[in-house]
Amino acid sequence: MAEQAMILLVFLPLLAACLAFVLAGTPARVIAGITMAALPALMLPITVDVIDQGEIAHSLGGHAAPLGIRLVADGSGALMLWLVAIIGSLASLHAWFSFRDQPDAEGTFWPLWLILIAGLNGMFLSCDLFNLYVAMELVTLSAVALVALAGGPVALSAAMRYLLLAMLASLAYLLGVVLIYNATGTMDFRLLAADLEATPEVIISLVLITVGLLLKTAIFPLHVWLPRAHASAPGPVSAVLSALVVKASLFVLYRIWFWSGAELDLAPAEWVLGLAGAGAIIYGSLAALVQSRLKLLVAYSTVAQLGYLMMIFPLASLLAWPAANYQIMAHALAKAALFLAAANILRGQGTDRLQELGGLDRRQPIDLFAFGIAGVSIMGLPPSGGFLAKWMFLETAWAQAAWGWLAVMVIGSLLAAAYIFRALAGMLTSRQTEFQARIRPVHRAMSLSALALALLALASGFASSPILELLGLEPPGLSVDS
Amino acid sequence: MQAEIYVAASAAVFGTGVYGLILARHILRKLLALNLMGGGVFLLLITLGGGADGPPDPIPQAMVLTGIVIAVSATAFALAMLVRLYQETGRATLELEDDDQEGGGDG
Numbered sequence: 001m002a003e004q005a006m007i008l009l010v011f012l013p014l015l016a017a018c019l020a021f022v023l024a025g026t027p028a029r030v031i032a033g034i035t036m037a038a039l040p041a042l043m044l045p046i047t048v049d050v051i052d053q054g055e056i057a058h059s060l061g062g063h064a065a066p067l068g069i070r071l072v073a074d075g076s077g078a079l080m081l082w083l084v085a086i087i088g089s090l091a092s093l094h095a096w097f098s099f100r101d102q103p104d105a106e107g108t109f110w111p112l113w114l115i116l117i118a119g120l121n122g123m124f125l126s127c128d129l130f131n132l133y134v135a136m137e138l139v140t141l142s143a144v145a146l147v148a149l150a151g152g153p154v155a156l157s158a159a160m161r162y163l164l165l166a167m168l169a170s171l172a173y174l175l176g177v178v179l180i181y182n183a184t185g186t187m188d189f190r191l192l193a194a195d196l197e198a199t200p201e202v203i204i205s206l207v208l209i210t211v212g213l214l215l216k217t218a219i220f221p222l223h224v225w226l227p228r229a230h231a232s233a234p235g236p237v238s239a240v241l242s243a244l245v246v247k248a249s250l251f252v253l254y255r256i257w258f259w260s261g262a263e264l265d266l267a268p269a270e271w272v273l274g275l276a277g278a279g280a281i282i283y284g285s286l287a288a289l290v291q292s293r294l295k296l297l298v299a300y301s302t303v304a305q306l307g308y309l310m311m312i313f314p315l316a317s318l319l320a321w322p323a324a325n326y327q328i329m330a331h332a333l334a335k336a337a338l339f340l341a342a343a344n345i346l347r348g349q350g351t352d353r354l355q356e357l358g359g360l361d362r363r364q365p366i367d368l369f370a371f372g373i374a375g376v377s378i379m380g381l382p383p384s385g386g387f388l389a390k391w392m393f394l395e396t397a398w399a400q401a402a403w404g405w406l407a408v409m410v411i412g413s414l415l416a417a418a419y420i421f422r423a424l425a426g427m428l429t430s431r432q433t434e435f436q437a438r439i440r441p442v443h444r445a446m447s448l449s450a451l452a453l454a455l456l457a458l459a460s461g462f463a464s465s466p467i468l469e470l471l472g473l474e475p476p477g478l479s480v481d482s
Numbered sequence: 483m484q485a486e487i488y489v490a491a492s493a494a495v496f497g498t499g500v501y502g503l504i505l506a507r508h509i510l511r512k513l514l515a516l517n518l519m520g521g522g523v524f525l526l527l528i529t530l531g532g533g534a535d536g537p538p539d540p541i542p543q544a545m546v547l548t549g550i551v552i553a554v555s556a557t558a559f560a561l562a563m564l565v566r567l568y569q570e571t572g573r574a575t576l577e578l579e580d581d582d583q584e585g586g587g588d589g
Binding site: 171 | 496503509513514516519520522523527530541542545547548552553555556559560563564566567570571576577582
């Protein structure tokens with residue numbers, strides 16, 4: 001049952017994408033809606049089995065590795081799949097209403113959207129490096145097309161830059177995979193662990209794979225493509241891009257690092273990755289602080305929050321693992337909420353320039369409320385999920401007496417508070433400007449989907465024990481804090 | 483000996499691609515450079531799976547086929563987007579935009 005569900009998670013959206021493309025119009029919207037609503041239902045048997053057995057696997061068509069394709073779901077994989085299902089469904093609800101008045105864009109939106117979801121599920125389920133490459137390309141091409149869907153010179157330039165850098169990243173990754181296959185004769189994450197030795201060929205291939213994945217994740221200083229692409233995409237697209245797409249490539253890096261590379265001594269490289277993360281936290285937060293437009297502020301905040309996810313490398317330990325997974329989850333929920341709320345504000349006011357958003361509390365109270373609640377989690381204030389993630393990170397840094405990393409994370413939280421409060425202050429103070437007529441109406445469901453995501457980000461701080469239980473099984477490359 | 487020549491050639495082709503991607507300004511040249519890089523990877527893949535002693539390994543062959551399909555579709559998509567970009571802006575290069583510019587994306 002769970003194994004069939006794993007297959008359906010990838011193939012159902014793909015099939016639906018083909019149908020949506022052929023049928024177009026209202027049927028396409030209905031097909032996409034049904035498919036997205038089915039994802040959480042498919043996750044139930046998988047979750048039950050993962051909690052029961054720790055990990056489930058299925059070889060497609062009965063062909064075993066290395067020739068066959070193996071799908072694997074473990075605790076953290078299941079958590080990521082849940083995020084795709086929940087954020088994907090709520091963002092689809094938003095898109096259902098926000099694309100209704102743009103029939104031209106809608107015809108291409110739903111097929112691309114479903115392909116993106118299929119690719120994401122594929123990335124979180126794949127267990128070998130080449131299959132991952134295929135899923136990653138599916139995600140990249142559909143993501144770029146969805147950014148370009150916004151139209152206009154700004155979005156097109158951003159999409160083009162995204163595409164060129166993503167293709168460069170894919171080729172670096174592929175070259176690394178080729179070298180690793182030559183050195184070990186396998187591409188399965190788990191089988192690799194036994195065969196990896198620190199030969200020059202393996203080290204070069206690991207560097208290529210890591211740099212490729214960091215470029216796709218937009219980790220500082222490889223982040224240049226992200227703010228523009230995420231800020232100029234349509235609302236639901238920005239939400240899924242910032243919440244899920246950049247996390248998927250980082251999730252792959254975690255797997256390679258902690259599953260396959262468990263036997264290697266990677267300490268110097270871990271330090272470099274940590275430094276990149278620290279740079280991301282400081283630079284991204286400062287850049288967010290000086291933005292004049294709301295969506296760009298939210299996009300730079302993504303650059304900063306991704307930096308926390310790199311802290312797992314220098315702080316690798318049993319406590320850092322749930323911390324990183326929790327940060328992925330909390331940030332994904334909160335950032336999706338922020339982007340949907342920002343898109344609603346842009347739609348309702350005709351601009352997202354912070355200067356012109358004064359008095360928003362009277363004009364779009366629900367969107368502003370969703371923005372504020374999600375902001376609480378981004379800042380890491382209790383009792384949100386973001387608080388729990390950052391608390392676990394600080395705890396592990398404290399236990400290892402890693403004062404430098406600790407200081408960076410604390411400064412990052414302070415800066416996050418500064419940029420969120422700056423945005424909120426601008427929107428709450430009334431400047432007595434004459435209220436322009438709303439440019440386009442914001443449907444109640446669009447505001448509620450943003451609010452639901454924000455409340456989920458907050459709730460993930462309360463409901464931590466089932467999530468930590470699901471994460472249960474730790475990767476082998478981690479040790480207890482000394 | 484033959485394998486070494488192919489490996490060196492693929493490294494040279496890949497390197498030329500990286501060089502072109504970074505230095506070329508016209509997007510069409512950048513796309514050609516990316517395809518050159520892909521060619522380098524595929525050449526390496528075929529060489530390493532060539533099987534100097536014994537039958538060739540089928541997995542790299544399958545990987546190259548998949549890789550070529552992906553490269554072709556990515557290039558086609560990029561070209562279509564380039565045409566659209568040229569129609570919208572009159573340019574076929576990427577310039578750094580002013581961050582204060584009003585973007586789209588209110589959908």
